[in-house]
Amino acid sequence: MNSPFAEEVKHFFMNLQDDICTAIQQKDGMAKFHEDAWAREGGGGGRTRVLQDGAIIDKGGVNWSAVYGELPKNIQKALNLSSDFFFASGVSIVMHPVNPHVPIIHMNIRYFETRKSKDSKEIQDAWFGGGIDLTPHYIVDEDAKWFHEQLKNVCDQHDGSYYSDHKKWADDYFFIKHRKETRGIGGIFFDRMKANSETSLIDLFNYVKGVGEAFAPIYTTLMSKNSSKPYGDQELEWQKIRRGRYVEFNLVYDKGTKFGLDTDGRIESILMSLPRMAGWPYDFQPEEGSKEADTLSKLVKGVNWV
Amino acid sequence: MNSPFAEEVKHFFMNLQDDICTAIQQKDGMAKFHEDAWAREGGGGGRTRVLQDGAIIDKGGVNWSAVYGELPKNIQKALNLSSDFFFASGVSIVMHPVNPHVPIIHMNIRYFETRKSKDSKEIQDAWFGGGIDLTPHYIVDEDAKWFHEQLKNVCDQHDGSYYSDHKKWADDYFFIKHRKETRGIGGIFFDRMKANSETSLIDLFNYVKGVGEAFAPIYTTLMSKNSSKPYGDQELEWQKIRRGRYVEFNLVYDKGTKFGLDTDGRIESILMSLPRMAGWPYDFQPEEGSKEADTLSKLVKGVNWV
Secondary structure (H helix, E strand, O other): OOOHHHHHHHHHHHHHHHHHHHHHHHHHOOOOOEEEEEEOOOOEEEEEEEEEOOOOEEEEEEEEEEEEEEOOHHHHHHOOOOOOEEEEEEEEEEEEEOOOOOOEEEEEEEEEEEEOOOOOOOEEEEEEEEEEEEEOOOOOHHHHHHHHHHHHHHHHOOOOOHHHHHHHHHHHHOEEHHHOEEOOOEEEEEEEEOOOOOOOHHHHHHHHHHHHHHHHHHHHHHHHHHOOOOOOHHHHHHHHHHHHHHHHHHHHOOHHHHHHHHOOOOHHHHHHHOOOOEOOOOOOOOOOOOHHHHHHHOOOOOOOOO | OOOHHHHHHHHHHHHHHHHHHHHHHHHHOOOOOEEEEEEOOOOEEEEEEEEEOOOOEEEEEEEEEEEEEEOOHHHHHHHOOOOOEEEEEEEEEEEEEOOOOOOEEEEEEEEEEEEOOOOOOOEEEEEEEEEEEEEOOOOOHHHHHHHHHHHHHHHHOOOOOHHHHHHHHHHHHOEEHHHOEEOOOEEEEEEEEOOOOOOOHHHHHHHHHHHHHHHHHHHHHHHHHHOOOOOOHHHHHHHHHHHHHHHHHHHHOOHHHHHHHHOOOOHHHHHHHOOOOEOOOOOOOOOOOOHHHHHHHOOOOOOOOO
16 A cells, blocks of 8 residues: 555646646647556556657657555665665656757656555655756757746745756756767756655645646647747758767666666666657767857756746 | 787787778778777877768778776776776777668677786786677578678687687677667677686687688678668668667667776767667567568577577
8 A cells, every 4th residue: 555645646647647648639739649558567557658750749758657566675775775665656758859940858757755664654765856858959049048937937936946956956967978968958857855844745746746737838838839940951960960869868877767777667668768760970060150069059067048 | 118919919900990991891882981080198099980871881880999008997996907007909890781681780809908007018917809790680590690600610710619608698798688689690709808728818819810800701791692682661660670779789788888988988989889870669569470570589599590
């Protein structure tokens, strides 16, 4: 039996998946999400939903899962935990659009809870993590500013320090170290946020709810605004290169991906984040003064978009 | 100053790069290798040669390098060494062909040597590593058998146990754990082969020479045999998926790639192994009885091709 709080979080996440799928599908207007429900041997399961060949979305996934059971020893070690029983639930999203002028977006919100053993009722440890970040193939300053403003609005409703702290965390996390490039224009990222003397687990849940509910209005706005912009072969080639960088980040650095691969998770659910097509032409260097060079120059940490 | 033996190995590798590039270029008949020579701050450098948009090769790299200097602490630790000074040289090749009926091939041969300090003349530790393995998009039994026979011939000229030992090593190494698939049909792989009471460093060098010299005749034969076979959209889609698996292996598991990224190597030289285009359509399942399903069924360890 999961704790009543865990059940509440799980149901919120489940409904959020439904709402987001409905909003994206409606805005796309063409393709429909395909659902694969899966069960985990040790306990729990998930619903992977992927939309492909849409009018606006080339490949996009909205995954929900709620898993529980004995905490594997390697994860106890990796997370530095002494608990035997865990519950984890979350929603993960990645959208790869058709049109290179529409940005790639990623959202993840998650809750993790441990108990000393299966039979103990007391929660031993509990935390939230998550964030939203944007990866435009072409950075449009106005859109980047607007995107960060939306996130700041969400953050400010909960804690005046969240935006600047979690924006910096995103800059540091979504960094492709070997390229010395950020993955995109960042956003917010946070992990292992626990209750303390000033903030309850309910307060944190409310913040995470705010982040989750901000996703659909933010992304559908960016879809509408950019999906009719014209593009040609040059933009498609650049899109493939930026998607290649996305693959590099996810396979080399992303902790969620690594966790999934190491724990024998459902591969096609974990790797739904990878694009339908990506490319690595040798040593591509954008021409000086080009819009590709302009974007590259902005893929750095610490840009104050708001 | 490198040891005379190190200099000899380095020059053999350098000439081998020339010979292989000439053979591939001649067989391709259209594109030419582009060379980027680079220097390493701590000592040494390399020549990265990449051919793109060929008649037969879509993207292929033949890299040579010879680097030396102080052995970074993190590598001392990773390799469990107590030496302060190192020399390393090698040739690395990956070829991604245009036609899905031509297999992807990989070869690497390398020599590593340490000395207690820069000024000491005595070699402290020295070993060879390397191998050749094949990744057909479509496995043709006859070609797989022929490929393994060529490798067995090379091995048998040096040691009767090499082929079976190094074939098993390749099966274990080129394994995409999270997919439970081998990358291709394997080949031979070996690492840290040191001199012992029966085998001298010169013997090992002769084996590595044999492997290096076998590459061009093997691959140009496979190019000739398969590059005129007809293919369509179905084969190109499958090629993108198999290339995607290649990317997964290289970014998640390959030790050489990880070593390069961790030690701040030249990124475009390290990642020349990645294809010009790859894809991840969601949860692709080949039709029962199709040639794609047949190939998938053979991507397992322990197939006795010879």
